[in-house]
Every structure is written in C-alpha cells, then in structure tokens.
Amino acid sequence: MSRWEHRHIIDLSTFSKDDYTTVLELANRFKALPNSGSRKLPALQGRLVTTLFFEPSTRTRSSFELAAKRLSADVQSFSPSTSSLSKGETAIDTALTYIAMGSDLLIIRHSSTNVPEQLANYLEENDEKVSILNAGDGIHSHPSQALLDLYTLTKYFNPINPLPDAIKGKNIVIVGDILHSRVARSNIWALTACEANVVLCGPSTLLPDEFEKFVDKPPPGQKLDPIHKRGQIIIKRSIKDAFSDADAIMTLRLQKERMRENLLTDLDQYHHDYGITHSNLKWCTKPVPILHPGPVNRGIEISSSVLEDNSISLINEQVKNGIPVRMALIYLLATQN
Numbered sequence: 594m595s596r597w598e599h600r601h602i603i604d605l606s607t608f609s610k611d612d613y614t615t616v617l618e619l620a621n622r623f624k625a626l627p628n629s630g631s632r633k634l635p636a637l638q639g640r641l642v643t644t645l646f647f648e649p650s651t652r653t654r655s656s657f658e659l660a661a662k663r664l665s666a667d668v669q670s671f672s673p674s675t676s677s678l679s680k681g682e683t684a685i686d687t688a689l690t691y692i693a694m695g696s697d698l699l700i701i702r703h704s705s706t707n708v709p710e711q712l713a714n715y716l717e718e719n720d721e722k723v724s725i726l727n728a729g730d731g732i733h734s735h736p737s738q739a740l741l742d743l744y745t746l747t748k749y750f751n752p753i754n755p756l757p758d759a760i761k762g763k764n765i766v767i768v769g770d771i772l773h774s775r776v777a778r779s780n781i782w783a784l785t786a787c788e789a790n791v792v793l794c795g796p797s798t799l800l801p802d803e804f805e806k807f808v809d810k811p812p813p814g815q816k817l818d819p820i821h822k823r824g825q826i827i828i829k830r831s832i833k834d835a836f837s838d839a840d841a842i843m844t845l846r847l848q849k850e851r852m853r854e855n856l857l858t859d860l861d862q863y864h865h866d867y868g869i870t871h872s873n874l875k876w877c878t879k880p881v882p883i884l885h886p887g888p889v890n891r892g893i894e895i896s897s898s899v900l901e902d903n904s905i906s907l908i909n910e911q912v913k914n915g916i917p918v919r920m921a922l923i924y925l926l927a928t929q930n
C-alpha cells in the first residue's frame with residue numbers, strides 16, 4: 594500500500610492512481626472479512642467519528658455509520674431537525690461544536706456546494722488535526738459514492754484483482770440528469786483516472802456540451818491534475834448511440850430538488866428516450882451490468898423489471914460494497930491524526 598497523503602477527502606480531482614489503488618486494495622481486504630460472527634475490527638477503538646448530514650440520506654449515512662462501527666470507532670450522529678440549526682447556528686459552528694467534543698473525523702453532507710471544503714480550510718488555518726470526509730455537497734462532489742461505484746465495476750470486470758486497470762479502455766455510459774449530479778461528476782474524475790472512457794448520455798437540458806471538457810483542467814484552486822493520462826469523455830444524445838459500445842451503464846435519478854427550473858415536462862417521454870428498460874437495452878451489443886446510486890425513481894430513469902433483474906443489476910452490490918469502501922476511507926483518514 595502506498596503512502597496516504599490526504600488529511601481530507603473533498604473531491605476526487607485530487608486523487609492519484611496510487612490513491613485509487615490504495616482505496617480499492619483496502620476495501621477488498623475489508624470485503625473479505627467473514628460475513629458472520631464478530632465482524633468488528635479493533636482498528637479505531639477510542640476514535641470518534643461524527644456524521645453531520647444537513648441533507649437527507651438513506652444509504653450513505655447508514656453505510657458510513659456501519660463502516661465506522663465495524664472498525665470499532667465511537668459514532669456520533671447529528672440530525673438537523675432536532676439541532677440548534679433551527680435556532681440560527683451555521684453549519685460551520687455546528688461542526689466546530691462536534692470537534693470541541695473530540696471528534697477525529699467529520700463526515701459531512703450539505704445541500705450547498707463547498708461547505709465541506711470551507712470547513713476543511715478553516716481547520717487547516719487553525720491547525721486542527723481533524724479530518725473532513727465529504728458525503729455529498731450540492732451538485733459538486735460525492736467521493737465515497739464514486740469510489741464504491743469504481744470498486745463495484747473493477748470487481749465486476751476482475752473479481753480476483755479489482756484494481757484500476759480492470760476498467761482501462763472500457764466504455765462506461767452514464768445516462769440521465771448529469772447536470773445536477775455530484776455522483777456523475779465524481780465518477781467522471783474516478784473513471785477517467787483509471788483510463789476508462791466515460792460516455793455521457795442525456796438531453797442538452799440535463800447534459801450541457803461543456804461536460805466534454807470536464808477534466809481538461811483541474812477545478813479552480815487546484816494547480817495540477819495528478820493523473821497524466823485520462824480516459825476520454827464522449828457525449829451522446831441518444832441511448833442507441835451510447836449503448837452500442839457500452840461495457841457498463843450507470844443511470845441517475847432526476848434530481849428535482851437541485852433543479853432551478855422544471856427542465857422536463859414529459860416524464861413518459863423521458864422514460865421512453867433515456868430510461869433503462871429491457872427494450873432500450875436491445876441497443877447494447879453485449880450483456881452489460883446496470884448501476885444506479887439510489888434512491889431510484891421506478892418507471893422514470895429505470896424500469897422496475899430492470900431494477901429487479903439480478904442477472905444485470907449491480908445495484909445491491911453497490912449498496913453492499915459501500916460498507917468496505919467507506920471502512921477504507923474512514924480508516925485512511927482516522928489513523929493518520
């Protein structure tokens with residue numbers, strides 16, 4: 594395992610190939626732990642992990658909390674509805690309260706882009722040795738989701754050795770509401786870093802042409818791209834074109850809560866044009882696995898029959914793999930302080 598140098602995980606644009614390899618190797622080791630008996634490792638005994646979810650979550654929050662418990666950390670969770678947020682406290686002040694209680698790692702979700710980054714910067718400036726793990730901020734970034742997607746894909750293509758090279762040269766299609774998706778953005782950084790080609794597919798209202806240049810330069814504030822050679826980003830407007838060379842397909846929810854205006858009026862038409870259905874999958878020239886980060890809107894971006902078709906759906910695998918991947922991330926951050 595190579596040296597881990599990130600105190601915080603905010604955006605995968607900063608990850609090197611070695612970072613991806615480290616996370617995948619560690620996740621694979623945690624995944625191999627027995628499925629019954631005591632599943633706890635003593636690794637983080639005495640450490641305090643706090644989940645601060647200012648935005649709702651089903652999978653991500655429970656998965657992080659289970660992962661932290663499996664490493665024997667103490668886990669504290671914050672719930673906005675019963676907190677002092679309603680009394681006007683800011684997210685940063687809330688976070689500082691948990692740090693004062695001794696938290697070693699804060700796992701944060703917020704509907705505003707950059708809240709985790711602002712907090713990480715504040716901690717750096719004040720020499721606080723606490724780590725921040727971004728669990729989803731606005732439309733910006735959702736690193737743990739993309740890493741569990743990466744692990745699921747590498748394991749699908751190479752079950753024995755699920756490392757970045759397992760997806761090199763593969764065409765991974767991401768269909769749907771790319772514009773409002775932090776999952777898509779983090780996946781684009783991760784998949785292209787492993788030299789997979791990302792085929793983005795959707796109508797121009799949900800997938801502007803600029804996405805083709807998404808990885809051409811690092812985001813503002815970051816000087817260098819740690820990856821020397823990335824896979825391509827290709828935009829396709831029809832699933833017929835996108836699916837013909839697909840090796841895997843990931844579909845996304847229409848994220849209405851993040852849309853500033855109603856960009857789609859006819860959901861039946863959207864399901865017909867961009868939904869993952871057995872009938873639309875006829876455009877694939879080989880059997881391909883289907884991924885979805887959840888939560889799913891059945892009958893819109895994916896049909897119930899595809900969702901429940903275990904011969905192609907990797908959606909349950911994604912949920913299962915979330916635990917070892919998040920154990921890896923928590924372990925890497927919480928053991929360096």
Ligand code: ASP
Pocket residue numbers: 729735775776845846848886887888
């Ligand atoms: N659960 C993912 C997220 O938090 C995807 C979604 O909400 O559609 O971004």
